[in-house]
Amino acid sequence: MASLTIDNVKKSYGKTEILKGINISIETGEFLILVGPSGCGKSTLMNSIAGLEDITEGRILIADKDVTYTSPKDRDIAMVFQSYALYPNMTVEQNISFGLEMRKVPKAERDVEIQRVAELLQISHLLDRKPAQLSGGQRQRVAMGRALARRPQLYLFDEPLSNLDAKLRVEMRTEIKKLHKKLGTTIVYVTHDQIEAMTLADRIAVMKDGEVQQLGTPQEIYDNPANLFVAGFMGSPAMNFIPAKVIDQNGTPVLELEANTTTAIPFPRPESLKNHIGKTVLLGLRPEMITEPQPHKEGQAFVTTTGVEVEVTEPMGADTMILTRINGAEINCRSNPSYLAEPGSVINMMFDTSKAVVFDPKTGERLDF
Amino acid sequence: MKNNAIARKTSGVEKVLRLALYAVLLIMAFFYLMPLVIMLITSLKDAEEVRNGTLLSLPSYLHFDSWTKAWSGACTGSTCTGISPYFINSFKIVIPAVAISTLLGAINGYVISLWKFRGSDLFFAALLLGCFIPFQVVLLPMAQTLGWLGIASSTTGLVFVHVVYGVAFTTLFFRNFYQSIPGELVKAARLDGAGFFTIFYRIILPVSTPIIVVTVIWQFTQIWNDFLFGVAFSGFDSQPVTVALNNLVNTSFGGKEYNVDMAAAIIAALPTIIVYVFAGKYFVRGLTAGAVKG
Numbered sequence: 001m002a003s004l005t006i007d008n009v010k011k012s013y014g015k016t017e018i019l020k021g022i023n024i025s026i027e028t029g030e031f032l033i034l035v036g037p038s039g040c041g042k043s044t045l046m047n048s049i050a051g052l053e054d055i056t057e058g059r060i061l062i063a064d065k066d067v068t069y070t071s072p073k074d075r076d077i078a079m080v081f082q083s084y085a086l087y088p089n090m091t092v093e094q095n096i097s098f099g100l101e102m103r104k105v106p107k108a109e110r111d112v113e114i115q116r117v118a119e120l121l122q123i124s125h126l127l128d129r130k131p132a133q134l135s136g137g138q139r140q141r142v143a144m145g146r147a148l149a150r151r152p153q154l155y156l157f158d159e160p161l162s163n164l165d166a167k168l169r170v171e172m173r174t175e176i177k178k179l180h181k182k183l184g185t186t187i188v189y190v191t192h193d194q195i196e197a198m199t200l201a202d203r204i205a206v207m208k209d210g211e212v213q214q215l216g217t218p219q220e221i222y223d224n225p226a227n228l229f230v231a232g233f234m235g236s237p238a239m240n241f242i243p244a245k246v247i248d249q250n251g252t253p254v255l256e257l258e259a260n261t262t263t264a265i266p267f268p269r270p271e272s273l274k275n276h277i278g279k280t281v282l283l284g285l286r287p288e289m290i291t292e293p294q295p296h297k298e299g300q301a302f303v304t305t306t307g308v309e310v311e312v313t314e315p316m317g318a319d320t321m322i323l324t325r326i327n328g329a330e331i332n333c334r335s336n337p338s339y340l341a342e343p344g345s346v347i348n349m350m351f352d353t354s355k356a357v358v359f360d361p362k363t364g365e366r367l368d369f
Numbered sequence: 370m371k372n373n374a375i376a377r378k379t380s381g382v383e384k385v386l387r388l389a390l391y392a393v394l395l396i397m398a399f400f401y402l403m404p405l406v407i408m409l410i411t412s413l414k415d416a417e418e419v420r421n422g423t424l425l426s427l428p429s430y431l432h433f434d435s436w437t438k439a440w441s442g443a444c445t446g447s448t449c450t451g452i453s454p455y456f457i458n459s460f461k462i463v464i465p466a467v468a469i470s471t472l473l474g475a476i477n478g479y480v481i482s483l484w485k486f487r488g489s490d491l492f493f494a495a496l497l498l499g500c501f502i503p504f505q506v507v508l509l510p511m512a513q514t515l516g517w518l519g520i521a522s523s524t525t526g527l528v529f530v531h532v533v534y535g536v537a538f539t540t541l542f543f544r545n546f547y548q549s550i551p552g553e554l555v556k557a558a559r560l561d562g563a564g565f566f567t568i569f570y571r572i573i574l575p576v577s578t579p580i581i582v583v584t585v586i587w588q589f590t591q592i593w594n595d596f597l598f599g600v601a602f603s604g605f606d607s608q609p610v611t612v613a614l615n616n617l618v619n620t621s622f623g624g625k626e627y628n629v630d631m632a633a634a635i636i637a638a639l640p641t642i643i644v645y646v647f648a649g650k651y652f653v654r655g656l657t658a659g660a661v662k663g
Binding site (some may be wrong): 146150321 | 558561
């Protein structure tokens with residue numbers, strides 16, 4: 001059963017189009033993340049699902065029921081806001097029970113529900129406090145508790161973690177994931193943080209300029225980005241884009257890399273490059289695919305080792321990022337910290353192109369689909 | 370050692386500066402309090418003493434007769450009831466006018482800040498214009514309107530006038546205060562199932578205390594001190610105390626009773642003085658409350 005269907009939804013203010021025809025459908029229990037840079041329309045889409053903003057065209061269905069013209073309170077949804085939006089004059093308990101009270105749930109049932117939610121989120125000891133007396137993380141929990149108490153069809157999370165400090169954010173992220181696994185709720189979650197998107201989502205919708213650029217599982221989006229924007233947006237450090245000339249090597253198109261020496265590297269789907277021989281394409285290669293030479297990979301089909309000049313190194317503990325330059329573009333490589341890389345020196349690096357992708361340098365579209 | 374010497378020297382200079390500061394403050398306080406002090410002194414003298422003594426000479430002993438007379442015996446025009454009935458009239462006007470204009474301002478501000486509609490900014494701008502229209506401009510049209518409504522020369526009429534004039538200010542106050550309330554609060558409440566008035570009553574109003582205090586003080590002072598509307602639109606038995614005070618001072622049989630005039634003036638000013646003494650700090654606090662996100 002589809003829990004939420006967004007059917008060709010458009011939204012414009014005057015002549016400005018905010019949403020240009022969004023189509024997304026999610027199953028019950030699915031965790032969907034809308035991710036994109038600010039101004040991409042993700043929050044507008046969220047507000048439209050909630051019914052807080054009217055849409056110009058299209059339909060929204062919740063649990064197979066058309067709610068396009070239904071008021072927010074009748075859509076059976078709950079929302080967690082970035083600012084938490086806790087009612088400042090009410091205690092935590094009153095905050096949680098307000099929605100139930102508005103829906104005329106009897107007091108006894110409300111109390112049972114408050115206890116259930118409070119235990120679930122470990123906020124039982126905070127029930128008598130006012131929001132001002134809570135820390136950021138506690139407010140976050142209360143905000144989620146308020147949403148959970150009503151047991152709606154659909155949960156909307158609007159950048160819920162962006163007001164927390166880095167450490168707490170990671171903790172709450174795990175918490176939300178656990179909660180989702182435990183309760184099996186349907187969640188639509190907006191964020192601009194691609195790590196949040198990768199770690200939490202069942203599926204991700206990457207948005208830009210009011211359009212969904214790609215909808216897929218986190219791994220699909222990471223490995224198989226639909227275009228240059230998605231490739232650059234997802235992953236940290238970002239994917240390397242190397243302008244490379246396609247040359248013909250005994251009938252097989254290969255890509256030419258110019259580092260310390262000129263090397264031709266193979267591409268896993270050479271047939272897709274046939275029409276581009278002699279032209280320059282953008283080769284997309286994740287940093288972890290450019291490493292120190294690893295003996296066990298030696299001799300594999302799409303592995304090439306070549307010398308590069310080290311510009312800067314950034315030790316990150318688990319890995320060391322090595323910055324170099326290939327075909328004039330800055331390139332991030334992820335190497336083992338034990339691999340000696342002096343800035344200015346030339347060292348051997350191993351290029352694994354088995355997961356490489358290519359883009360059209362002008363349109364940014366994938367060429368090898 | 371050297372540091373200590375410098376510290377001692379600075380503290381000497383600081384002491385002198387501090388003294389100078391206090392001197393200036395005292396002079397200012399004296400300057401502002403003088404009229405009140407003179408009024409108080411004069412009201413406690415008897416007529417003889419007022420005529421013979423100087424402005425600043427203290428009364429030989431305290432006469433409270435002039436206060437009694439001002440309250441219940443002095444003549445305003447042809448009636449000699451003191452200013453007490455008019456004092457009560459003022460309350461009859463001020464209390465409903467303050468209550469209604471504050472409530473309307475709160476609802477207006479709530480709508481303009483948190484339920485923005487197409488043209489709500491324009492609506493606010495138009496309303497704001499009301500703050501800049503001088504009283505005199507509306508006197509004639511207002512008289513006409515009150516006539517049409519059948520509430521001319523009545524307490525109701527005066528309440529109406531003050532509400533109409535006050536709404537521009539009260540809306541401005543509440544709108545600015547509510548501007549600092551995150552819109553997500555209203556969104557959350559809507560999703561929780563609360564309606565327009567439930568949200569206002571249960572969520573917005575409980576956090577509005579600082580601005581309610583400011584608005585009530587402002588409106589109370591404005592309406593209590595109003596003379597022009599009072600003199601123009603009141604009937605014989607609905608005159609506010611400001612008008613009565615004017616009549617009292619202008620009515621004299623023989624010599625001018627400055628002591629009674631002063632006592633009456635102090636009585637007329639007392640409610641606003643009391644409001645400021647007791648609620649003044651909330652007023653300042655409330656005025657700045659909107660500026661910092663609470």
